[in-house]
Amino acid sequence: MPARPYIVGNWKMNGTRAMLSEARSIDRAAARYPGVQVALAPPFTLVHAMTEEVQAIGVGGQDCHAETKGAHTGDISAVMLADCGASFVITGHSERRRDHGESSDMVKAKAEAALAAGLGVIVCVGETLDERESGKAEAIVGGQVDASLPAPEIFADAAQGKISVAYEPVWAIGTGRVAEVADVIAMHQAIRSRLEAAYGEQGATVRILYGGSVNAENGTALLAAEGVGGALVGGASLTADSFVAIIAAAGTDQVI
Ligand code: 13P
Secondary structure (H helix, E strand, O other): OOOOOEEEEEOOOOOOHHHHHHHHHHHHHHOOOOOOEEEEEOOHHHHHHHHHHOOOOEEEEOOOEOOOOOOOOOOOEHHHHHHOOOOEEEEOOHHHHHHOOOOHHHHHHHHHHHHHOOOEEEEEEOOOHHHHHOOOHHHHHHHHHHHHOOOHHHHHHOOOOOEEEEEOOHHHOOOOOOOOHHHHHHHHHHHHHHHHHHHHHHHHHOEEEEEOOOOHHHHHHHHHOOOOOEEEEOHHHOOHHHHHHHHHHHOOOOOO
């Protein structure tokens, strides 16, 4: 049975407690789309409060440290996220790779720590505009997939559906410039091949999400594209109005 589409909102560094009302509205709407798996990744400061407010959606972190605890001022471990009710974490977002110098080795260690803590993980990959324009996009993203995903023995121990990959072309993030559907299909196929090379037939169980300027208008075509298992949404996940429209684009089985 194909997995349900997975629609995840990444709130990035946005949101104070006043925004929990948006999460409540998103949660109520998501309950009407049982065929769609919905989740939000708010800032760490809202993770616990949000878990107390919602029922139908998952709540996760936007990053975690690779260690479980210790002298790492300002960092949060996967164990801590699990302890405050998170069910997943995003690792390797291009903004973390850019702002915090995160290498694919570090992203892999974080993803493995997330699985060890019982969390699901969404590992992000994506090329820059220079890399795309110089014809290197598939090589760059393929290299990130190979180096950033959990080791095969750890993958084999993780429950099915716990690992997703998000393909987010850096030039499409927050720019309003969305990738061509044909390019998304080609890249998702390339990522799938790498996953199957690494994990054998179990590689087929990994959902591959698209991210980068997804909104209600372009969401329908992107989510219907072959190999697209869902979306990782930034700006359009910040309000219930815009995010619920994307959830609706992913699911036809609305329950009134
Ligand atoms: P936007 O949807 O704002 O382009 O952000 C995408 C993203 O980075 C999600 O992780």
